[in-house]
Amino acid sequence: MSERYETLAARIDERFGDQMRRVPSSCGELTYELDKDNLHDIATALRNEADFGFEMLMDVCGVDYLGYGSDEWTTSDATDSGFSRGVEREPVILDESDEFDARRFAVVYHLLSLQHNFRLRLRVFTGSSNPPIIKSVVDIWNGANWFEREAFDLYGILFEGHPDLRRILTDYGFIGHPFRKDFPLIGNVEVSYDAEQGRVVYKPVSIEPRTLVPRVIRDDNRYSADLKDPVDG
Amino acid sequence: MAEIHSYTMNFGPQHPAAHGVLRLVLEIEGEVIQKADPHIGLLHRATEKLVESKPYNQSIGYMDRLDYVSMMSNEHAYVMAIEKLLGVEVPERAQYIRVMFDEITRILNHLMWLGAHGLDIGAMTMFLYCFREREDLMDCYEAVSGTRMHATYYRPGGVYRDLPDSMPKYQESRFRKPQELERMNAAREGSILDFIEAFTDRFPGCVDEYETLLTDNRIWKQRTVNIGVVTPERAMQLGFSGPMLRGSGVEWDLRKKQPYEVYDRLDFDIPVGVNGDCYDRYLVRVEELRQSNRIIRQCVNWLRDNPGPVIAGDHKITPPRRIEMKDDMESLIHHFKLFTEGYCVPEGEAYAAVEHPKGEFGIYMISDGANKPYRVKIRAPGFAHLSAMSEMVQGHMLADVVAVIGTQDIVFGEVDR
Numbered sequence: 212m213s214e215r216y217e218t219l220a221a222r223i224d225e226r227f228g229d230q231m232r233r234v235p236s237s238c239g240e241l242t243y244e245l246d247k248d249n250l251h252d253i254a255t256a257l258r259n260e261a262d263f264g265f266e267m268l269m270d271v272c273g274v275d276y277l278g279y280g281s282d283e284w285t286t287s288d289a290t291d292s293g294f295s296r297g298v299e300r301e302p303v304i305l306d307e308s309d310e311f312d313a314r315r316f317a318v319v320y321h322l323l324s325l326q327h328n329f330r331l332r333l334r335v336f337t338g339s340s341n342p343p344i345i346k347s348v349v350d351i352w353n354g355a356n357w358f359e360r361e362a363f364d365l366y367g368i369l370f371e372g373h374p375d376l377r378r379i380l381t382d383y384g385f386i387g388h389p390f391r392k393d394f395p396l397i398g399n400v401e402v403s404y405d406a407e408q409g410r411v412v413y414k415p416v417s418i419e420p421r422t423l424v425p426r427v428i429r430d431d432n433r434y435s436a437d438l439k440d441p442v443d444g
Numbered sequence: 445m446a447e448i449h450s451y452t453m454n455f456g457p458q459h460p461a462a463h464g465v466l467r468l469v470l471e472i473e474g475e476v477i478q479k480a481d482p483h484i485g486l487l488h489r490a491t492e493k494l495v496e497s498k499p500y501n502q503s504i505g506y507m508d509r510l511d512y513v514s515m516m517s518n519e520h521a522y523v524m525a526i527e528k529l530l531g532v533e534v535p536e537r538a539q540y541i542r543v544m545f546d547e548i549t550r551i552l553n554h555l556m557w558l559g560a561h562g563l564d565i566g567a568m569t570m571f572l573y574c575f576r577e578r579e580d581l582m583d584c585y586e587a588v589s590g591t592r593m594h595a596t597y598y599r600p601g602g603v604y605r606d607l608p609d610s611m612p613k614y615q616e617s618r619f620r621k622p623q624e625l626e627r628m629n630a631a632r633e634g635s636i637l638d639f640i641e642a643f644t645d646r647f648p649g650c651v652d653e654y655e656t657l658l659t660d661n662r663i664w665k666q667r668t669v670n671i672g673v674v675t676p677e678r679a680m681q682l683g684f685s686g687p688m689l690r691g692s693g694v695e696w697d698l699r700k701k702q703p704y705e706v707y708d709r710l711d712f713d714i715p716v717g718v719n720g721d722c723y724d725r726y727l728v729r730v731e732e733l734r735q736s737n738r739i740i741r742q743c744v745n746w747l748r749d750n751p752g753p754v755i756a757g758d759h760k761i762t763p764p765r766r767i768e769m770k771d772d773m774e775s776l777i778h779h780f781k782l783f784t785e786g787y788c789v790p791e792g793e794a795y796a797a798v799e800h801p802k803g804e805f806g807i808y809m810i811s812d813g814a815n816k817p818y819r820v821k822i823r824a825p826g827f828a829h830l831s832a833m834s835e836m837v838q839g840h841m842l843a844d845v846v847a848v849i850g851t852q853d854i855v856f857g858e859v860d861r
Contacts, residue, residue, distance in 0.1 A: 236793070239794060267683060268683055280791075321823070322797055323694055325680065325694065354683025354684075354831065356831055357830075389492055389493065396493060396494070424498065424816075425785075431608065431790065
């Protein structure tokens with residue numbers, strides 16, 4: 212972490228105190244987590260106050276943390292059954308419950324300050340409500356408009372105060388939020404042209420899901436925290 | 445006189461000036477645009493979700509297909525994000541090769557933009573001129589990677605292989621006279637560096653040709669001056685980047701301000717516009733053609749004098765040499781593991797941004813320690829630009845919509861992802 216970023220971090224800590232919690236980073240980037248209730252005030256301050264001057268919002272990104280850190284192969288122990296091909300998938304259960312894990316959906320903001328040449332990342336978890344809902348920042352950075360529409364379309368995150376929250380990337384009349392981790396990669400429906408009806412029709416998908424390379428997580432000592440520069444976390 | 449009503453008009457998605465698959469729903473009063481509502485997503489391929497299901501290296505090819513006129517720049521951001529997470533050092537020669545190809549890509553992109561933009565608003569010749577030069581640069585792509593467009597040339601840790609010693613030549617055929625063949629192959633006798641050097645000698649003259657046709661052209665100026673004006677404050681508010689931001693007079697270029705690779709060692713200037721209209725953005729991009737040419741020239745000179753490795757030697761993430769695999773068990777295992785399972789990237793998150801020909805192209809990558817990324821978000825510059833479409837065309841005539849689409853340099857591969 213460079214000295215300049217440490218100065219910025221010190222300023223943020225001094226100004227916002229407990230409202231913003233720093234997340235350790237391994238590659239010299241500054242990340243803060245904050246509560247969704249504080250988001251709007253903090254974002255306004257980060258944009259308007261001369262110390263920060265984040266006049267640009269580069270990116271708004273939805274993240275679904277369902278199944279974070281899970282793998283399809285065990286790597287820690289030897290097995291006596293051999294390794295599976297990782298092909299058998301558990302059936303997809305769509306989350307119909309009223310509540311999510313409070314740390315399931317997050318919205319990540321990438322801010323850029325042209326005057327100070329700083330970047331800053333904010334992560335806001337949307338809490339346990341279904342559908343996830345969070346304050347919009349379109350009134351602070353107008354460029355957030357489409358980025359928030361995209362997060363709504365792909366993750367179903369609602370942005371309170373957004374002027375025009377419609378789907379943006381998926382088809383007209385699409386059902387579901389395709390980038391959620393419980394949405395299958397092959398989708399739920401396929402389209403084809405029906406000559407008899409003379410129009411395009413939707414049918415349930417006919418292809419099987421498959422995994423070519425199973426997901427594995429291996430412990431690599433080269434990346435272990437003990438060997439890292441303590442400042443970088 | 446008949447009363448003029450405001451009405452709604454559909455533009456695209458199958459319109460030659462829509463640059464692909466843009467559908468615009470325009471609210472028009474007479475011929476004046478009140479509001480434009482772009483409907484995008486017709487080219488949505490869920491790249492970000494596909495990337496989550498594949499080992500890191502298998503997704504490099506998807507990046508080419510995002511912005512399919514500046515292929516290697518997309519790859520660059522992606523491999524930089526992985527390198528940031530892994531903490532790999534890239535050999536210096538690979539950094540120069542990457543910078544050189546980034547700039548070749550910038551010229552490719554700007555030529556495509558200039559040709560298409562010209563064609564859209566009435567300058568047919570530009571298209572033919574620009575494609576003439578693009579052909580040579582495509583040949584450079586082909587010489588290093590084997591394909592003319594979707595190169596998949598960059599790798600985490602460097603580039604796939606070193607620059608070739610020879611350029612492919614045109615073959616004899618009964619449709620070509622021997623003198624013609626000789627002329628076409630004249631620049632191809634030496635290595636790829638000789639070929640690129642010959643191009644950089646010739647290219648400023650070509651840019652002069654384009655400028656002769658356009659810069660002082662009365663029709664060109666009528667179509668672009670004071671069209672789609674964006675103030676610097678609005679440009680920042682709307683998340684503009686690249687030539688769209690610089691055209692409005694904001695001096696911001698990641699190559700200078702947050703230099704990556706070897707840009708801090710190269711000598712080049714950043715052109716900035718004054719009025720923020722289509723004409724200024726045209727001037728900025730044309731000047732970028734010249735500056736890219738300068739950078740390429742410096743890279744060629746450096747690459748000539750400094751041989752060396754072009755990919756990191758850590759065989760956990762880069763393949764071992766073929767010859768080593770023949771009698772070294774460890775290399776064989778490395779090779780097998782790398783191509784079956786890939787490599788695991790330490791847990792963490794990184795945002796890597798490059799100064800893409802269209803603006804800031806960023807990859808935000810979250811890893812949970814697996815051999816596949818947990819989440820990849822592609823920050824496409826065109827997405828932010830297109831979202832400002834309505835504001836830029838408001839109060840202009842219908843024909844100016846085409847000029848604004850052109851000036852935004854929209855490519856749907858990256859907007860829809």
